[in-house]
Amino acid sequence: MPVLLSPPQAAALLPVPGVRLGVAEAAIRKLNRKDLTLIELAPGARVAGVFTQNRFCAAPVQVCKANLPAGGIRALVINTGVANAGTGEPGLAAARATCEAVAAQFEIDASQVLPFSTGVILEPLPVERLVAGLPAAKAALKADGWFCAAHGIMTTDTVPKAASRQVQLGGKTITLTGISKGAGMIKPNMATMLGFMATDADVAQPLLDALLKEVADLSFNSITVDGDTSTNDSFMLIATGQAGNPTITDAASADYAVFRAAVLDLAIWLAQAIVRDGEGATKFMTLQIEGGKDRDECRKVGYAIGHSPLVKTAFFASDPNLGRILAAIGYAGIDDLDVAGIKVWLASNGEEVLVAELGGRASSYREEDGSSIMQASEIAIRVDLGRGEGKATMWTCDFSYDYVKINADYRS
Amino acid sequence: MPVLLSPPQAAALLPVPGVRLGVAEAAIRKLNRKDLTLIELAPGARVAGVFTQNRFCAAPVQVCKANLPAGGIRALVINTGVANAGTGEPGLAAARATCEAVAAQFEIDASQVLPFSTGVILEPLPVERLVAGLPAAKAALKADGWFCAAHGIMTTDTVPKAASRQVQLGGKTITLTGISKGAGMIKPNMATMLGFMATDADVAQPLLDALLKEVADLSFNSITVDGDTSTNDSFMLIATGQAGNPTITDAASADYAVFRAAVLDLAIWLAQAIVRDGEGATKFMTLQIEGGKDRDECRKVGYAIGHSPLVKTAFFASDPNLGRILAAIGYAGIDDLDVAGIKVWLASNGEEVLVAELGGRASSYREEDGSSIMQASEIAIRVDLGRGEGKATMWTCDFSYDYVKINADYRS
Incomplete structure (x- = not known):
């Protein structure tokens, strides 16, 4: 059961002019599963992307990195079931063959296609079955295909993740719709498992690229479920430019500020949705680390807390065994940390309790105050390191029997 | 159920001349639990110690670090139930009061006492109850008290951990006996939760200090259960000098080589015993990382694999979902890693299977070969990074329902 996250209503997902989506069953790994998604972009769409920094980055990620810089992207193709990672040269050939088959469908060049895969690592991609499924996916393309696509990219997710936003830019209404997936192997490094956002706003490519990096850092790169950085993380931002707003070219403009806020808001929602649906999650935890020398050391502390199996199991048990939080702060890797200057609070439902200061409780x-806070489904841990102005906000979930069950069973 | 680890036989634990041990029930946290252990050392015993690098290091660890350098240690006192960590100034006062009470019992100075605590963090040490239990612990002192002491220091351990070794040095038989405890919050950084080894060998203090650091690195600092570095890790080596061997003063001597090998052998056994009894463990995994530029990067890869919940749950399921190992290697933090040069093998019961090479399977x-290997209780993962002569061997365990159960229930 995801934590305070409902499946999207199909009607709430707004089409983005210039984007059509279609889903099909290609039997990539299992029969009768919608495992193939196509996203068609109108000519002129701009695309920005960030990808995993895992050194075993998947074959499709390598092809995306090769194809993206030249621009002119017209189609994205996503399969689930097999990650096409840890597949060596044959995997690269399979990813390229996928692009060629999509290109043939749309009469474009293979370099105008971005491929994405998610699923089991170290197994070959059944490229013939994928290619055989493409005509059905193409036939299913429609502007309001976001709801289907959100389902089409799911693996161990229990609910599809999708949302829309609208803002006014230069007198035009622009729309932002995004989908994401991922529930395990989640400690994104550049981006999450898979996130796709599209807008009809007209935004210059350099701004789009810079914005995506900034937003990825504050959203997908600020979540962790289990500390495992995937081989296939990809987060894409598409701007079709069909809204008719004056092209945004200036990062200091009011239009950019509005657009940035909307993109960030949607990206954080999508990233948080992945944590809320984290494998086995029963609690959603916000880690608010402040008072560090810089953002980087705040993130170290956030990851130490967010990855600690002992902290995560204590939250699962709603047990304020808060010494485990102190221990995690203590081993976060800040060598000159003075524990006497640290304060730790717990908060939920608008109530905040000071837990630790002066090196102790x-x-x-x-x-009983700690126990009361721990009963909530959403809990914030606020840490003041007391040594500077740096801060970082991150999100994670607890660690339950079901995490073990899901990951001991996955594949079977 | 620990993995291939039986409780020690009391008769197999050899007394070390110059060392007596006694255990009592002091009701530190719960009634009717042997939670207080005293170790008395004869005059002239030399002691070396290494301690946690967690910034929230416990009050007793701080007192140990203050008392150890001057030498002349005559007593060690260990309580379970409460860790006396995250307890600020009152915690330090409690640790010092403990030393004073022990000193009064033995008519020595408080600076000749080393205190150790293990248990729940962030709770005050009930020092009056501890002190009240000291006379009973003192009355119980005996040379063959190792078996009782191994029980006395247990917390979530399911079996006591203790062993002895004997070697010949300068025509004399010298004895080494050690005990350890710990099952969770295990990623020692300098030392494990608690490990005590004693020998009657006569070894010069500088050699003893250097040997302990080297051995800690190769034993307790090479294990991980859950990646959580405790606030209380301590590993002590006591040399009473009563065997009558010529004092070992030369690190290049044959006697030192024999002594070092015996100490290392026992330390690795005690460290592995902690992993075998790791919370919820059903598999014991050896991580043999070689071909790195240096030992440090091999250890990074070992920790990435050993901490990955996805790898650990796959081993719990005996599922050769080996892409998860590649993913962990890929995010271990080696920026210029060329995955094409990496090889990964799995081995158990004398059979070894090459799993991955050239960036793929x-x-x-x-x-079926992978599945067959995964059925064993002891499994080795061997990784050749293909870029140098560095190597490291580490040990970890899998991640099961019982880990979550134990840690969601601990305290209650």
Whole structure:
């Protein structure tokens, strides 16, 4: 059961002019599963992307990195079931063959196609079955295909993740719609498992690229489920330019500020949705780390807390066993940390309790207050490192029996 | 159920001349639990220690670090139930009061006492109850108290961990006996939760100090259960000098080589015992990383594999979902890693299978071979990074339902 996350209503997902989506069953790994998604872009669409920094990056990621810089992207193709990662040269050939088959369908060049895969690592992609499924996916293309596409890219996700936003830019209404997937192997490094956002806003390519990197850092790169950085993480931002707004070219403009805020808002929603649907998750935890020398050391502390199996199991049990948080802060890798200057609070439902200060339990802390906060489904841990102005906000989930069950069973 | 680890036989634990041990029930956290252990050392014993690098290091660790350098240690006192960590100034006062009470019992100075605590973090140490239990612990002191002491320091351990070794040095038989504890919050950084080894060998203090650091690195600092570095890790080596061997003063001597080998052998056994009894463990995994530029990067890869919840749950399921190992290698933090040069093998019961090479699955690999290896209780993962002469061997365990159960329930 995801934490405070409902499946999207199909009607709430707004079409983005210049984007059509279609889904088909290609039997990539299992029968009767919608495992192939096509996204068709109108000519003129601009695309920005960030990808995993895992050194075993998947074959499709390598092809995306090769095809993206030249621009002119007209189609994205996504399969689930097999990640086409850890597949060596044959995997690269399979990813390229996928692009060629999509290009043939749309009468474009293979370099105008971006391929994405998610699923089991170290198994060959059954490229013939994928190619055989393309005509059905193409036939299914429609502007309001976001709801289907959100389902089409799911693996161990229990709910599809999709949302829309609208803002006014230069007197025009522009639309932003995005989908994401991922529930395990989630500690994105550049981007999450898979996230796709599209807008009809007209935005210059350099701004789009810079914005995507900034937004990825504040959204998908600020979540962790289990600390495992996937081989296939990809986060794409598409701008079709069909809204008719004056092209945004200036990062200091009011239009850019509005657009940036909308993109960031949607990206954070999509990233949080992945945590809310984290494998086995029963709690959604916000890690608000402040007072660090810089953002980087705040993120170290956030990851130490967010990856600690002991912290995560204590939250699963709703047990305020808060010494485990102190221990995680202590081993986060900040060598000159003075524990006497650290404060730790717990918060939920608008109530905040000081837990630790002066190197120990706060004198005002009462166990029943901690227990009360821990009952909530959404809990914030706020840490003040007391040594600077750096801050970082991150999101994670707890660690339950079901995480083990899901990952001991996955594949079977 | 620990993995291939039986409780020690009391008769197999050899007394070390100059060392007596006693255990008592002090009701530190729960009634009717042997939670207080005293170790008395004869005058002239030399002690070396390494301690956690967690910034929230516990009050007793701080007192140990203060008392150890001057030498002349005559007693060690260990309580379970409460870690006396994250307890600020009152915690330090409690640790010092403990030393004073022990000193009064033995008519020595408080600076000749080393205190150790293990248990729940962030709770005050009930120092009055601890002190009240000291006379009973003192009355119980005996040379063959190792078996009781191995029980006395247990927390979530399911079996006591203790062993002895004997070697010949300068025509004398010298004895080495050690105990360890710990099952969760295990990613020692300098030392494990608690490890105590004693020998009657006569070894010069500088050699003893250097040897302990080297051995800690190759034993307790090479294991991980859950990646959580404890606030209380301590590993102590005591040399009473009562065997009558010529004092070992030369690191290049044959006697030192024999002594070092015996110490290392026992330390690795004690460290592995902690992994075998890791919380919820059903598999014992050896991570043999070689071909790195240096030992440090091999250890990074070992930790990435050993901490990956996805790798650990796959091993729990005996599922050769080996792409997860490649993903962990890929995110281990080696920026210029060329995945084409990496080889990965799985081995158990004397059989070894090449799993991955050239960036993908080995062409010779068959799923049934992987499945067969994965059925074993002890499994080795060997990784050749193909870029140098560095190597590291580490040990970890799998991740099961019981890990979550134990850590969601601990405290209650």
